[in-house]
Amino acid sequence: MKLSAGKGKPLAGVSVKTYVYWSKTAQGDLNGADLLSEGTSDENGRVPVIDGDLTYAIQVAYKASAGKPAHTVLVLKHFEDKEYPVTLPE
Numbered sequence: 210m211k212l213s214a215g216k217g218k219p220l221a222g223v224s225v226k227t228y229v230y231w232s233k234t235a236q237g238d239l240n241g242a243d244l245l246s247e248g249t250s251d252e253n254g255r256v257p258v259i260d261g262d263l264t265y266a267i268q269v270a271y272k273a274s275a276g277k278p279a280h281t282v283l284v285l286k287h288f289e290d291k292e293y294p295v296t297l298p299e
Contacts, residue, residue: 210225210267211255219253219254219255221251221253221254223250223254224269224271225249225256226267227244227246227258228265228267229263229265230263239266239268246258246259
């Protein structure tokens with residue numbers, strides 16, 4: 210998986226956890242998920258992700274600021290060879 214900011218700038222040093230997704234709470238927190246892997250994006254913004262026939266929950270933790278949480282959770286049914294836009298503050 211590759212993480213990037215606006216204009217495609219790679220985001221290095223971002224913490225990423227991947228889970229097998231089952232469910233989440235009304236507030237958006239993971240309620241049912243099994244940890245697959247965790248890592249930090251490299252200088253190219255890339256983080257290895259285990260490939261499987263499953264629904265993923267991907268927790269991306271970046272810079273927290275007033276009124277903005279330190280992490281975002283994405284739920285993907287499967288990975289394809291395309292980009293999934295996520296805006297993270299620089």
